[in-house]
Amino acid sequence: MxxxxxxxxxxxxxxxxxxxxxxxxxxxxxxxxxxxxxxxxxxxxxxxxxxxxxxxxxxxxxxxRVDMSERTRFVDREGTVIARVPYEEVNDSADDIEIxxxxxxxxxxxxxxxxxxxxxxxxxxxxxxxxxxxxxxxxxxxxxxxxxxxxxxxxxxxxxxxxxxxxxDYLRHLGLYVGITELNSEDFGDDDRGTMYNYPGHMAGITGYHDKVLGILLFRSEFIDYDYRDLDAQKRIVIDAFAGHEEWKIPRLLAAVDADPEFYFDSVSQIxxxxxxxxxxxxxxxxxxxxxxxxxxxxxxxxxxxxxxxxxxxxxxxxxxxxxxxxxxxxxxxxxxxxxTVDVGGAILAPATQEAITARNTRLRSLPAKSREPKGERA
Missing domain, CATH: 3.50.50.60 (FAD/NAD(P)-binding domain)
Known part of the structure; x- marks a missing residue:
């Protein structure tokens, strides 16, 4: 055919x-x-x-294979680690492959x-x-x-x-938006990779694999009517969503968003x-x-x-x-x-309130840390 x-x-x-x-x-x-x-x-x-x-x-x-998600940890406004994400929180089994x-x-x-x-x-x-x-x-x-x-x-x-x-007619918005921008690897060290900072309804993070470093910006919002092919409009939505927050590395991440010619932005939605x-x-x-x-x-x-x-x-x-x-x-x-399965992910990555952020951190700190042997090349 x-x-x-x-x-x-x-x-x-x-x-x-x-x-x-x-x-x-x-x-x-x-x-x-x-x-x-x-x-x-x-x-x-x-x-x-x-x-x-x-x-x-x-x-x-x-x-x-890379192990980016397995090394995720949450930090406070000063960058101090306050909770780590055990392997079982981000994988179904040891056979899962992140690539x-x-x-x-x-x-x-x-x-x-x-x-x-x-x-x-x-x-x-x-x-x-x-x-x-x-x-x-x-x-x-x-x-x-x-x-x-x-x-x-x-x-x-x-x-x-x-x-x-x-x-x-078919889109079900889950109340979140995500932006991903490529960062200059020379400006962010290995200690930055896998770190995420929260304030209510928002998550700013840095992750990386191989020689790439990415900034991730996630925030809660009602549905926004925007042109998904208008890159400048998408950048403005993200920059406005995090405006007024100078803590941690948020200003540097927003500067990267503004300069990125291939910035990714979309709603977190289902069909x-x-x-x-x-x-x-x-x-x-x-x-x-x-x-x-x-x-x-x-x-x-x-x-x-x-x-x-x-x-x-x-x-x-x-x-x-x-x-x-x-x-x-x-x-x-x-x-x-x-x-x-999506409700769990949103509650972990971008809790809606400070009380929910604190409860998540307390729960994660109480879980035993486990690891596995690598099955391939690791970043």
Whole structure:
């Protein structure tokens, strides 16, 4: 089959790989001019570990493992450590793998077969289905016809909007926003990595892996109506949210936000759809069932979703109606579980009150510290 995949993130690349190795002709379109590799490390958990083994990528992924989350500790306004996060608070089991987004992205892209290609600076502008196929008009002005279209274009999916309607119909805001900025590694030492400072409803943190250092700014807020493609507006939202706080390293983090040409900002939200397919169009990953970063399972859902979709198409002999239904039945339990786990993460990272911050610190200090042997390269 001739299949279009919209989006070259983890969901798009893994789906393209799973479809490509099964003989489909796959075209991936990506609005950016390059692979999207910015952002904090991500997790491969549970059955997704077996998925990467089936893809032949598990050894490569383990070789790039980092332990960023395991070294997280909370500090006061002076930078003194007041609580540490035990391993069990951020991982389900010792088999979980934390890996930089760029490493997993590059591993997936390098594994694509010749019949799966990526077209950068291209995106879907319109879709027209006639029952036998889907005519796609691209933002560049070109057009092409495909047997199936896979929307793997993230939380703000254009494919989902075209086929299922406005994002507001399906988005569930969890009351938080997050910004991530790259920091100059020469300005922040090893002691800074893995530190997080809270004041009520806010978290400012510094983390890092390999030679990269990142600043993370998380804050509680009601839903904000903003243009997610207006970078300056996003920077202003974050800077205003932390305005007036000169303690710890907040001013330096805000200065980095202001200067970052690839600053990442988004709401912490989920997508809830009654179905992930309509006609010859199907959604995978955050486009269909974003669980939000607080779940720590978005990457795993992308990996299982791509594999299940490809397997069901193969089992159904190309009958997309049967395949899409079976894909949903297999993937739905994973999504429901992941989406149900987010409350704990928000309470740990950004407690709403000073009393909640103090209670969290007291609880963490009471937990026994445990560790494990490294399974791969550690940052």
């Amino acid at each position: 001739n299949i279009l995949v919209s989006g070259a993130g983890i969901a798009g690349l893994s789906t393209a790989l799973d479809l490509g190795v099964r003989g489909h002709q796959v075209t991936v379109v990506e609005r950016a001019g390059h692979l999207r590799i910015n952002g904090s490390p991500i997790d491969v958990r549970g059955d997704a570990i077996g998925v990467t083994a089936e893809m032949g990528l598990l050894d490569a992924i383990r070789a790039k 930089p987004r760029e490493d997993l992205t590059n591993i997936l892209a390098a594994a694509l077969p010749p019949n799966a290609t990526i077209r950068f600076r291209e995106s879907v502008a319109a879709l027209t289905e006639d029952g036998d196929g889907v005519d796609v008009r691209f933002a560049s002005g070109g057009s092409a016809r495909f047997d199936l279209v896979v929307g793997a274009d993230g939380l703000h999916s254009r494919v989902r909007k075209l086929v299922f309607g406005p994002e507001s 809830h759809l009654p179905t992930w397919h309509r006609g010859r169009v199907v959604l995978v990953g955050d486009a269909g069932y974003c669980a939000a970063l607080l779940s720590g399972r978005g990457t795993s859902l992308a990996l299982t979703g791509g594999l299940f979709l490809a397997e069901e198409l193969e089992r159904a002999g190309g009958d997309h109606t049967v395949a899409f239904d079976h894909y949903e039945k297999r993937q739905r339990p994973y999504v429901e579980f992941a989406q149900s």
